[in-house]
Amino acid sequence: MKFNLAIAGAVLPSLALGFPQMMGGTREEMLDMLKERAELEKREPDLVSGLLNTVGGLVKTVVSDVDGILGSVAGGLLNPNDKRPEPGYTFQAPGAGDSRGPCPGLNLLANYGYLPRNGYVNFGQILDATARGFNMGTDLATVLGVFSVLANGDLATESFYLGAGPGNVGGLNRHSTAEADISPNREDYYNGCGDNHHLSSYRFKQNVALAKAGSGKFDMQVMAQQYALNADFSKKNNPFLYAFPFPQIVSVAAFSFYPSFFSNGTFGAGGVPNYESVSSIIGAQLDKTTGEFKYVPEKWPENWYRRSYPYGAVQALTDGFTQIYPSNIVVPGVAQLGTANFNVTNVLCDVFQGIRSITPLIIAGTEKDAATAISWALGKLDPVLGIGALGCPSSVLSPDKTDILFPSASQTGGPINSPSVQASKAGNNVYNKVYFTTKPTSPACS
Numbered sequence: 001m002k003f004n005l006a007i008a009g010a011v012l013p014s015l016a017l018g019f020p021q022m023m024g025g026t027r028e029e030m031l032d033m034l035k036e037r038a039e040l041e042k043r044e045p046d047l048v049s050g051l052l053n054t055v056g057g058l059v060k061t062v063v064s065d066v067d068g069i070l071g072s073v074a075g076g077l078l079n080p081n082d083k084r085p086e087p088g089y090t091f092q093a094p095g096a097g098d099s100r101g102p103c104p105g106l107n108l109l110a111n112y113g114y115l116p117r118n119g120y121v122n123f124g125q126i127l128d129a130t131a132r133g134f135n136m137g138t139d140l141a142t143v144l145g146v147f148s149v150l151a152n153g154d155l156a157t158e159s160f161y162l163g164a165g166p167g168n169v170g171g172l173n174r175h176s177t178a179e180a181d182i183s184p185n186r187e188d189y190y191n192g193c194g195d196n197h198h199l200s201s202y203r204f205k206q207n208v209a210l211a212k213a214g215s216g217k218f219d220m221q222v223m224a225q226q227y228a229l230n231a232d233f234s235k236k237n238n239p240f241l242y243a244f245p246f247p248q249i250v251s252v253a254a255f256s257f258y259p260s261f262f263s264n265g266t267f268g269a270g271g272v273p274n275y276e277s278v279s280s281i282i283g284a285q286l287d288k289t290t291g292e293f294k295y296v297p298e299k300w301p302e303n304w305y306r307r308s309y310p311y312g313a314v315q316a317l318t319d320g321f322t323q324i325y326p327s328n329i330v331v332p333g334v335a336q337l338g339t340a341n342f343n344v345t346n347v348l349c350d351v352f353q354g355i356r357s358i359t360p361l362i363i364a365g366t367e368k369d370a371a372t373a374i375s376w377a378l379g380k381l382d383p384v385l386g387i388g389a390l391g392c393p394s395s396v397l398s399p400d401k402t403d404i405l406f407p408s409a410s411q412t413g414g415p416i417n418s419p420s421v422q423a424s425k426a427g428n429n430v431y432n433k434v435y436f437t438t439k440p441t442s443p444a445c446s
């Protein structure tokens, strides 16, 4: 089955009607698409009521989906210097005390010793390891690293934990700060009953089926379809879904990270985001007898080459907001979304300027603590986003703009209004298990 426009229309929400320009079409075209959806629903109810419901329970379908997408080979010029891991960096599965969480890229880097194997990392190590291992641009790593230290870590040592912090406080697992709902292959915090960090077998089965129905690879189009289905699911089933701009940016960008960072070779220059690379890097191991994906430690496949030039913040947000996000708009998004002022530079400048409004809420400390945190963050971001680099105006940080990064702080969701969860679900990743074989339409607490 090829994934055509009608099917794409079938999985797009009516919300998109409000943003036809983001869909690359007019309002009339969107209405046509929705009409087509209604007709398709009559003709093929299974397909529309849940593109993947039909696949979920069928072991042989999953196995054949995987068989059908094996074997694509990287083309283009591969530079031997880009082969990973480099000599001296060896794979070692994390031990019981090692911290691992929602980010497969960082988990993998720690599994090879590019980051400390115990998963307690600092800002400098993040910049260095993400560039060496995956060729992530310094600006992108800086933005991600700054938020993680601010929201989830320790300012004095510029450090954070990859999974849960001590006593399950902080760390990247902390919800709605950098970690967000509508992730590619993790469940929402509420529906996962606090488990927002293990690979979801259900979601990856869906992703594989979309790849099989599409190009056979995890390219931008397939990842946009994965985003559309996941966003639709969250809108219907997660009352705590909260569109908080910074984590929303991270989660939207994460969909484009699949082709851009996980391809064998450089995506767009002959590198392929094939099943072999993606499943190994995100730690998804198919059990052919059950048709489920076991979450195993993240590992590079044999003969893997990182992308040959950096993928930075502007490119990541451009891909995220032009190729992924339009497939299912989640309002309110970023301030300028849907207006003529929307562009990637403005989004990054919002992040830069909004630090002032977000920081006190996140660190919940004294005014002096907040001021220290603000100057630290702006000092790190200025060289990559400020006047010299992107042209963000650093002089107009206005205390009035308290809603830039944290609009409607009192509404459901967000870091200060998260649902209560089971403490047992909040710890570091535990590997070699299967998580979420079906869609958690209500909190999966048992």
Ligand code: HEM
Pocket: 102, 103, 104, 105, 106, 126, 130, 134, 136, 140, 141, 142, 144, 145, 148, 172, 178, 179, 180, 181, 182, 183, 184, 185, 186, 250, 251, 254, 255, 257, 258, 261, 262, 282
């Ligand atoms: C620079 C430091 C980084 C930080 C602080 C960071 C942090 C995070 C966080 C908090 C999440 C969870 C987002 C969500 O809930 O959707 C995440 C997810 C993700 N990250 Fe990272 N990350 C970093 C670097 C990287 C790198 C270098 C890669 C790829 C090589 C990467 C790939 C991903 C992917 C693919 C996901 C989505 C996982 C999924 O749900 O399938 N990240 N990251």
